[in-house]
Amino acid sequence: MKNYYIIDFDSTFTQVEALDELARISLDGHPDQEKIYNEIEHYTNLAMEGKISFRESLAGRVSLLQANKTHLNKLITHLKKRVSKSFDRNREFFKQNADTAWIVSGGFKEFITPVVSPYGIKKENIYANTFKFDEEGNIIGYDETNPLSDEGGKVKLLKELKIEGTIYGIGDGYSDFQLKESGLIEKFFAYTENISRQSVTDKADHVTPSFDEFLYVNDLPRAISYPKNRILCLIVGQVPEISAHILKRDGLSIRVKETLEEKYVKDVGLLLLGPDVAISDDQLSRADKLKTIGFLGDIKGHVNKNICSEKGIVVFDDKKNKIRNAEYIPRRMAEFINNGDTDQSRNFPNLILPKKIKGHRLLHIHKNVPGIMAQLNNVYAENNINIISQFLMTRGDIGYAVTDIEADYNRGLLKQLKQIDQTIKFRILYK
Numbered sequence: 001m002k003n004y005y006i007i008d009f010d011s012t013f014t015q016v017e018a019l020d021e022l023a024r025i026s027l028d029g030h031p032d033q034e035k036i037y038n039e040i041e042h043y044t045n046l047a048m049e050g051k052i053s054f055r056e057s058l059a060g061r062v063s064l065l066q067a068n069k070t071h072l073n074k075l076i077t078h079l080k081k082r083v084s085k086s087f088d089r090n091r092e093f094f095k096q097n098a099d100t101a102w103i104v105s106g107g108f109k110e111f112i113t114p115v116v117s118p119y120g121i122k123k124e125n126i127y128a129n130t131f132k133f134d135e136e137g138n139i140i141g142y143d144e145t146n147p148l149s150d151e152g153g154k155v156k157l158l159k160e161l162k163i164e165g166t167i168y169g170i171g172d173g174y175s176d177f178q179l180k181e182s183g184l185i186e187k188f189f190a191y192t193e194n195i196s197r198q199s200v201t202d203k204a205d206h207v208t209p210s211f212d213e214f215l216y217v218n219d220l221p222r223a224i225s226y227p228k229n230r231i232l233c234l235i236v237g238q239v240p241e242i243s244a245h246i247l248k249r250d251g252l253s254i255r256v257k258e259t260l261e262e263k264y265v266k267d268v269g270l271l272l273l274g275p276d277v278a279i280s281d282d283q284l285s286r287a288d289k290l291k292t293i294g295f296l297g298d299i300k301g302h303v304n305k306n307i308c309s310e311k312g313i314v315v316f317d318d319k320k321n322k323i324r325n326a327e328y329i330p331r332r333m334a335e336f337i338n339n340g341d342t343d344q345s346r347n348f349p350n351l352i353l354p355k356k357i358k359g360h361r362l363l364h365i366h367k368n369v370p371g372i373m374a375q376l377n378n379v380y381a382e383n384n385i386n387i388i389s390q391f392l393m394t395r396g397d398i399g400y401a402v403t404d405i406e407a408d409y410n411r412g413l414l415k416q417l418k419q420i421d422q423t424i425k426f427r428i429l430y431k
Helices: 009-013 018-026 033-048 054-065 069-080 091-096 109-119 153-161 174-182 211-217 241-249 281-286 305-310 325-339 372-382 412-418
Strands: 002-007 101-108 126-129 131-133 139-142 165-171 187-191 206-208 232-236 253-257 268-273 292-295 314-316 360-367 387-395 398-405 423-429
Touching: 002 009, 009 018, 009 101, 009 109, 018 033, 018 054, 018 069, 018 101, 018 109, 033 054, 033 174, 054 139, 069 109, 091 109, 101 109, 101 153, 109 126, 153 174, 165 174, 165 211, 174 187, 187 211, 206 211, 232 241, 241 253, 241 268, 241 325, 268 325, 281 305, 292 325, 305 314, 314 325, 360 372, 360 412, 372 398, 372 412, 412 423
Parallel strands: 002 101, 002 165, 101 126, 165 187, 187 206, 232 253, 232 268, 268 292, 292 314
Antiparallel strands: 131 139, 360 398, 360 423, 387 398
């Protein structure tokens, strides 16, 4: 039995609702632009929350658009720039699953097809509505015989298609949940990277804040090694909003707190601290998942740098307490998480790595004692690993070895690397 992936378009594959965006384009300069746009947006939200029928919402929105083919061309250009980040970085998945990754949407083929086709999604696997045009190219309606134009349209379509396989549904709206409710799909994943509707998430089999998360929980090939939405980032104390924005934009799970609450100590992955915050040695020693700390000022007297080094926690601060801290420090933290860079770290060897990862990047933090690199490379040799590139730097008691290898290897390799004597932390990156 094949696995099929039924994926919504608006606010799922793309970050926005396409008809709402089309309205902004077609109504540009109209005296009642905001009023009409708000009406269209209202129709969208009512349908997505299951408060009115989809047909009622669709008819209401189309009648208000005042759009033509010229506006559609502008919309397509806009939508190509607004593909959801986690879908964009997982292009390879769609190429490898071209026969079973389908777009099923209440939107319109006229703008969906040119946006999703470059990802390897076949035109015959794109199911959506179609517009009706007059002789001047103005949108005057839609094909009302298409099941996707009606209430429960996705359910009606799948009943007609009679797919033989295991079907997973991914979407943000009520019409996506209806597939699960009908019994036609195995699991429904409520997609919340762009918008979260409680009426939908409450009924989902799994809430997925990114496509990476969907691929991860289903053990499918993905572009990044671990979904960033699963990495807890605590922002503690007096930290400017721009700092939180930089890390939130990176897809991390953000919590903003006045203090480091005990319930977060064992799970926190990143800590960004204001200059008024101090972390106790006891808390730090128990923060086993903590990878990096950013401090907006001089960390001395606030966080024990020696414990950080012993636990393989990379520290970024700025002793000069410059204004740039609000942006500079969180960006350094993100570069470490995403690429392995330790440049300008307070306690680690300063290493700037190539941005493009060919294959997988293995980050090995260890105590700086003789023979570690020999042990590492013996493990690679025993597993017939082709090393693409390798970097090693030391600083005091810390050694930091970064090895890029081809992606085709036995997973037992990772266990062997973690078990090498004097290993402090091990992490894998790929993207």
